[in-house]
Amino acid sequence: MMVTLDDLKTPKTNTWCPGCGNFGILMAFKKALIELGLERENAVLVSGIGCHGKMVNYVNINGFHGIHGRVLPAAQGIKLANPDLTVVGFAGDADQYNEGWGHFVHAIRNNIDMTLIVHDNMVLGLTTGQATSTSQQGFKSKSTPFGVIPPMLNPIAHALVSNGSFVARGFSGDMFHLKNLMVEAIKHRGFAYIDVFQPCVSFNYLNTYDWFSQRVYKLEEEGHDVTDRKKALEKALEWGDRIPIGIFYNKERPTYHDNLPHVKDAPLTKVLTKNVDITSALKEMM
Amino acid sequence: MIVNKISLLVGGEAGAGITRSGFLFAKTCLRGGLYVFGANDYQSLIRGGHNFYTVRAEAEMVYSQADTIDLLIALNKETILLHKDELVSGAGIIYDGDQIKVTKEELARGDISFYPVPLAKIVKELEGPQIMENTVALGAAIALLDYDLELLDSVLRDTFGSETAELNIEAAKRGHSYTQEQHKGSFGYRLKKTASAGKKRIFLTGNEAIGLGALNAGCKLYAAYPMTPATSILHFLAPLDREYKMVVIQTESEIAAVNMVVGASYAGARAMTATSGGGFCLMTEGLGMAGMTETSPVIVLVQRPGPSTGLPTYSAQGDLRFAIHASQGEFPRVVIAPGNVEECFCMTIEAFNLAEKFQIPALIVSDKYLAESNGTSEPFDQNRIGIDRGNLITEYTGTEEYRRHKFTENGVSPRALPGTKGAIVRTNADEHNELGYTTEDPTLATRMADKRFMKLDALNKELENIETVKFYGPEDADATILAWGSTKGPIRDAMKFLGKEGIKVNYLQIVYLCPFPAAKVQKLLQSAKKTIIVENNQTSQLSSLIREHLLTTVDHQILKYDGRPFNPEALAQSIKGVL
Numbered sequence: 001m002m003v004t005l006d007d008l009k010t011p012k013t014n015t016w017c018p019g020c021g022n023f024g025i026l027m028a029f030k031k032a033l034i035e036l037g038l039e040r041e042n043a044v045l046v047s048g049i050g051c052h053g054k055m056v057n058y059v060n061i062n063g064f065h066g067i068h069g070r071v072l073p074a075a076q077g078i079k080l081a082n083p084d085l086t087v088v089g090f091a092g093d094a095d096q097y098n099e100g101w102g103h104f105v106h107a108i109r110n111n112i113d114m115t116l117i118v119h120d121n122m123v124l125g126l127t128t129g130q131a132t133s134t135s136q137q138g139f140k141s142k143s144t145p146f147g148v149i150p151p152m153l154n155p156i157a158h159a160l161v162s163n164g165s166f167v168a169r170g171f172s173g174d175m176f177h178l179k180n181l182m183v184e185a186i187k188h189r190g191f192a193y194i195d196v197f198q199p200c201v202s203f204n205y206l207n208t209y210d211w212f213s214q215r216v217y218k219l220e221e222e223g224h225d226v227t228d229r230k231k232a233l234e235k236a237l238e239w240g241d242r243i244p245i246g247i248f249y250n251k252e253r254p255t256y257h258d259n260l261p262h263v264k265d266a267p268l269t270k271v272l273t274k275n276v277d278i279t280s281a282l283k284e285m286m
Numbered sequence: 287m288i289v290n291k292i293s294l295l296v297g298g299e300a301g302a303g304i305t306r307s308g309f310l311f312a313k314t315c316l317r318g319g320l321y322v323f324g325a326n327d328y329q330s331l332i333r334g335g336h337n338f339y340t341v342r343a344e345a346e347m348v349y350s351q352a353d354t355i356d357l358l359i360a361l362n363k364e365t366i367l368l369h370k371d372e373l374v375s376g377a378g379i380i381y382d383g384d385q386i387k388v389t390k391e392e393l394a395r396g397d398i399s400f401y402p403v404p405l406a407k408i409v410k411e412l413e414g415p416q417i418m419e420n421t422v423a424l425g426a427a428i429a430l431l432d433y434d435l436e437l438l439d440s441v442l443r444d445t446f447g448s449e450t451a452e453l454n455i456e457a458a459k460r461g462h463s464y465t466q467e468q469h470k471g472s473f474g475y476r477l478k479k480t481a482s483a484g485k486k487r488i489f490l491t492g493n494e495a496i497g498l499g500a501l502n503a504g505c506k507l508y509a510a511y512p513m514t515p516a517t518s519i520l521h522f523l524a525p526l527d528r529e530y531k532m533v534v535i536q537t538e539s540e541i542a543a544v545n546m547v548v549g550a551s552y553a554g555a556r557a558m559t560a561t562s563g564g565g566f567c568l569m570t571e572g573l574g575m576a577g578m579t580e581t582s583p584v585i586v587l588v589q590r591p592g593p594s595t596g597l598p599t600y601s602a603q604g605d606l607r608f609a610i611h612a613s614q615g616e617f618p619r620v621v622i623a624p625g626n627v628e629e630c631f632c633m634t635i636e637a638f639n640l641a642e643k644f645q646i647p648a649l650i651v652s653d654k655y656l657a658e659s660n661g662t663s664e665p666f667d668q669n670r671i672g673i674d675r676g677n678l679i680t681e682y683t684g685t686e687e688y689r690r691h692k693f694t695e696n697g698v699s700p701r702a703l704p705g706t707k708g709a710i711v712r713t714n715a716d717e718h719n720e721l722g723y724t725t726e727d728p729t730l731a732t733r734m735a736d737k738r739f740m741k742l743d744a745l746n747k748e749l750e751n752i753e754t755v756k757f758y759g760p761e762d763a764d765a766t767i768l769a770w771g772s773t774k775g776p777i778r779d780a781m782k783f784l785g786k787e788g789i790k791v792n793y794l795q796i797v798y799l800c801p802f803p804a805a806k807v808q809k810l811l812q813s814a815k816k817t818i819i820v821e822n823n824q825t826s827q828l829s830s831l832i833r834e835h836l837l838t839t840v841d842h843q844i845l846k847y848d849g850r851p852f853n854p855e856a857l858a859q860s861i862k863g864v865l
Contacts, residue, residue, distance in 0.1 A: 282498070
C-alpha cells in the first residue's frame with residue numbers, strides 16, 4: 001500500500017518558528033518516503049535533542065526520540081538488531097557535531113546501512129541561541145558575545161576522510177533537491193550522510209535564506225565526479241562566495257553487515273522461546 | 287601427611303604466564319575430582335611488576351582462596367620475598383636454583399623446604415620459549431605432590447594447539463622427572479584422584495558465567511568498550527558470535543555502547559553491555575533513557591576501587607548506591623548482585639527476563655574478585671530459568687492505533703517491535719503520551735510517571751517468587767552476617783572455620799538490592815541475636831540500605847577497602863572479634 005502525505009501526518013501541532021528551515025527538511029523527508037514507497041511500519045526515525053528532535057512528533061512512522069548527541073549509537077543498535085528496517089537518523093549540528101562528534105566518525109567508519117541527516121543551522125536554537133561548532137568564526141551569540149574564537153568545523157571534509165561511502169549536502173530552501181538527495185541516501189547501501197543547511201530564523205542572523213541562496217550551487221550541474229574522493233575533498237573545502245551542495249561522494253563499499261554473514265538471515269529480534277543450548281561452551285570449562 | 291588439601295601460589299613478573307600456569311594447575315586439580323578456587327592478583331601493567339595467581343584445591347567444596355600458602359612456585363626472587371610470611375610451616379618453594387639464590391636466613395625461618403629445579407636449563411634443552419619455564423615448574427609441583435601427571439597432560443592438550451601442547455607436555459615431564467629424582471617424598475602434601483575424578487564439573491570466572499548466562503538467555507547484541515575488570519566478558523563473547531548468531535561489537539565509548547544496547551532493545555533484540563565504575567558513569571544518561579523509553583537493556587557493572595581510576599585491577603563494592611540511584615529522575619530498575627559463578631549465570635538470565643517483562647533496565651553488579659576469580663560448579667542447568675520475553679506481541683490486530691506506552695492495570699504496555707504489521711512503535715526520552723509523542727501536559731506527565739512506577743509494584747510481586755535473599759547456616763546462631771555480592775565465598779569459608787570452633791553464625795545474602803527485599807530481610811532478621819555486616823567498601827552502603835528500608839541499625843560492620851578480597855580465616859577472626 002502506497003504511503004500518502006495524509007498517512008504520514010500526526011496529531012501533534014508543529015511548534016517550530018514560522019519560516020524555520022526545518023519545515024523544508026520535514027517535507028522533503030515525507031516526499032522521499034512516498035517516492036521510495038516505504039511501508040510506515042518498516043521505517044524508523046531516530047532523533048536527538050534540539051529543534052530537529054521534534055521530527056519524531058511530525059512523521060507518523062516508527063520513532064525513537066533519544067538523547068542529545070546519541071542519535072547514531074541508538075540508530076546503529078536498531079539497525080544491527082533488525083536489518084530489515086530502514087533507519088534514518090536526524091540530528092542537529094550541536095547534537096551531532098558538538099555533543100555527538102565522537103559517534104559521527106565512527107558511524108561513518110562502521111558503514112552500517114542507514115542514513116544520517118543533520119539539520120545544520122549553525123546555531124543552538126532550542127536553548128535560545130548559542131554558538132555551535134559550525135557557527136562561523138566571529139559569529140556573535142549569547143554565549144559568544146565577542147564572536148566565536150575558533151574556526152568552524154568542516155563536517156563534510158571529516159566525513160570524506162573518515163571513509164564515508166555517501167557524503168552529501170542539501171539546503172532546506174531547495175526542498176525538491178533535498179528530497180532527491182534523501183532518496184539517493186536511503187537507497188544507498190551503507191552509511192549515507194547529508195548535512196542540510198537550515199536557516200534558523202530566530203537566532204542566526206548571519207546565515208539566512210538569502211545568505212545561503214546567494215552562495216549555494218549544485219555539484220551535479222558542474223560535472224562533479226562523485227566517485228573521486230580527492231575531488232570531493234577539494235569541493236568540501238570550498239567556502240565563501242560559492243558553496244557547493246549535492247552529492248560530494250557516492251561509492252559503495254562493504255557494509256558492516258556484509259562482514260556478519262552469520263546474522264544475515266537471522267535478525268537479532270527473532271523471538272526466542274527456549275533457552276539457547278550452550279553445551280559446547282560449557283565443555284570448554286571442564 | 288596432608289592429602290587433597292593444597293594452597294598453591296604462582297608468582298612472577300607480568301608477561302611470564304602467571305595466570306595461565308595457575309589456571310593450568312587448577313584445572314589439573316579439577317579433573318582429578320577436587321573442588322578448586324583460583325584467584326588472580328595483577329597490576330595495571332603489561333611487563334614487569336609482580337603478578338600472582340593462587341589455587342586452592344580440596345576434596346570438599348571451597349568457596350574462596352586460602353589465607354596461607356602450602357606450595358609456592360616462584361618465577362623470580364621477589365615472589366619469595368613478598369610471600370614468605372604467608373607460607374605455612376612445612377611449605378615448599380619451587381624455583382630455578384640456577385637463577386635464584388635464596389637462603390633460610392633471608393626468609394628468617396627454617397621451616398620451609400627449598401625445591402630448586404633448573405627451569406631455564408630444561409626449557410633451553412627443549413629449545414622452547416622462556417615462558418615455558420612455568421610448565422616445567424608445574425611438572426615439578428605434580429611430582430612433589432605425587433599427583434597424576436597425565437591429568438596435567440590432558441589439560442595442556444586441551445589448552446594449546448597440538449605442537450605447543452606436545453612441547454609443554456615434554457617440559458612438564460622433564461620438570462617432573464628431575465623433581466622425582468632430586469626431591470622424592472620430601473614434601474608433606476599429596477594430591478590423589480578422588481571418587482569424583484572424571485565428573486564433569488566446570489571451572490570458570492564470574493565474567494564467563496555472565497557471558498554464558500547471556501548466551502543461554504538469547505542475548506543477541508553485546509556492545510562494550512574495554513574496561514578492566516569487565517573486559518573479559520567481551521573477550522569471552524567475541525569469538526562466539528558466529529556460533530551463537532549474535533553481534534558482538536566494540537564501540538567507540540561506553541556512551542555509544544549503552545545507547546546502542548537501548549536502541550537494539552527498542553528494536554526487539556536482547557542486548558547487554560558491561561563496564562566498570564568509570565564507564566558506568568558515562569552510561570548513566572543512557573540508563574535513564576532506558577527508564578523513560580521503557581526499554582530493557584541489561585547492564586553489568588563490574589566494580590573496582592574508586593573514586594576515579596582508583597585501583598584499576600583490584601576489587602571493591604563501592605558502587606552499590608551508585609547503581610541504585612544512577613541517572614537523573616526517578617524510574618524503576620532492578621539491581622542484582624550475584625555472589626558466585628552459578629549465581630552469575632542464573633541471575634543474568636533472570637535479569638533479561640525481568641528487564642523485558644517489566645520493560646525496565648536491569649543491572650547486574652559484580653566486582654573484580656568475582657568477575658576474574660575461577661570457581662568450581664556443577665555444570666549449569668540450561669533450562670531451569672527459561673526465557674520470558676513478557677508481553678511481546680508479534681502481530682497487531684487492534685482497530686485503534688497501537689500505543690507503545692499504553693496505560694494498563696500493572697503499568698506494563700503490550701510491546702510491539704518496529705516492523706510489526708499494523709503497529710507504529712514510537713518512544714521518546716522526552717515525557718510522552720501513550721503514543722510516544724512528546725507532551726508537557728501536567729496531568730499526563732503525572733499519569734505517565736505513575737504508570738512507570740506501577741511496574742514496580744508488579745515487579746515486587748514477581749520477586750516474591752524469586753530467591754531475592756539467601757540464608758545459610760543454623761537458624762539458631764550467635765550472630766547473623768549480612769552481606770551482598772562477592773563476599774559470599776570468604777563468608778561461607780569463614781563460617782566453616784567458625785563452625786569447627788563451635789561458633790554458630792548464620793548468613794543472610796541479599797541478592798536483589800533494588801527493589802530491596804525489605805519484608806524478607808526483616809523476617810529473617812527478627813531472630814538475629816546480633817547483626818554483622820561484611821562489605822568491601824568504606825561507608826558500609828548496605829548498612830544504609832538496611833536503615834533506609836527497615837529503620838534499624840546493624841550492630842557491627844567489618845569493612846575492607848584495600849582492593850583485596852577478604853581472606854576467609856582472617857574474616858573468621860574479625861567475626862570472632864565482634865561476637
